[in-house]
Amino acid sequence: MSLKEEMIFxxxxxxxxxxxxxxxxxxxxxxxxxxxxITMNNNDQTSSSVVxxxxxxxxxxxxxxxxxxxxxxxxNRNVLSSHVLEIxxxxxxxxxxxxxxxxxxxxxxxxNGNGLVENIKLRQPTGKIFNYMGRFKILLIxxxxxxxxxxxxDLTILLSDTNEQEIxxxxxxxxxxxxxxxxxxxxxxxxxxxxxxxxx
Numbered sequence: 001m002s003l004k005e006e007m008i009f010x011x012x013x014x015x016x017x018x019x020x021x022x023x024x025x026x027x028x029x030x031x032x033x034x035x036x037x038i039t040m041n042n043n044d045q046t047s048s049s050v051v052x053x054x055x056x057x058x059x060x061x062x063x064x065x066x067x068x069x070x071x072x073x074x075x076n077r078n079v080l081s082s083h084v085l086e087i088x089x090x091x092x093x094x095x096x097x098x099x100x101x102x103x104x105x106x107x108x109x110x111x112n113g114n115g116l117v118e119n120i121k122l123r124q125p126t127g128k129i130f131n132y133m134g135r136f137k138i139l140l141i142x143x144x145x146x147x148x149x150x151x152x153x154d155l156t157i158l159l160s161d162t163n164e165q166e167i168x169x170x171x172x173x174x175x176x177x178x179x180x181x182x183x184x185x186x187x188x189x190x191x192x193x194x195x196x197x198x199x200x
Contacts, residue, residue, distance in 0.1 A: 080188045082111075087181045092174040093117070094155065097183075101147040106187040108145040110155065113138050115181030117159070122169030130169070135178050136161055140168075146191060 087096055101108050118135045136159035143155035155175065158168040 080186055083185050083187060085183045085185055087115075087177050087183065089177055089179050091177050093177060093181060093183075094171065094173040094175050097145050097185075101145045101187075104187065105147055106189045107147060107191045109186045109188070110141055110143045110145075111184045111186060113141045113181060113183035116178040117157075117181070118176055118178040120157075120159070120175060121172035122157070122167065123172055124169050129172055132159075132161075132167060134161060136167070138181065139166065141183070143171075 085097075085100065087093055097108060097110070115138055116135050117138060118133075120132050120136065121129055122132065123129050138157065139160055140158040141155065155171040156168070157171050157175075158166060160166050
């Protein structure tokens with residue numbers, strides 16, 4: 001083999017070895033910070049992509065938990081408040097109302113009521129007292145009871161008997177309930193007494 005032929009053969013061998021080395025090259029991976037390009041090289045083929053940065057803040061659709069408001073209440077004893085009092089059978093209405101006013105330390109204004117009472121005494125405007133035996137239906141009852149008073153005060157009542165005949169007057173205790181009696185009352189505290197001058 002001549003010198004020229006040996007040089008050509010050596011050049012071909014080196015070229016084939018270089019091609020074999022290129023086949024076994026491992027891919028090159030280049031990592032960069034978010035928001036920059038990532039480049040991958042494999043057999044001289046290049047591909048690039050952009051990585052978006054991770055969004056900051058609260059994820060979409062999430063909400064804060066509802067907080068239950070704290071409400072502070074203060075009971076003012078000077079405010080007029082309404083009540084419905086239920087009195088059972090065989091109980092004296094006058095005594096029961098007097099005990100209620102003293103226990104709560106408040107005055108009571110009776111607005112109305114319904115139910116049955118029995119065996120009552122009524123005082124007429126002339127001062128005469130009449131006894132009525134039997135059961136009577138309450139049509140109207142009113143009066144004011146103060147906790148400082150020794151008795152139940154004056155209760156005015158209007159009744160009807162079984163014949164629907166109406167009678168009325170000021171109650172002379174006791175006033176016994178015949179069945180369940182319900183009274184609508186208004187309570188208030190800090191009652192003041194004032195003496196008004198005579199009008200000329």
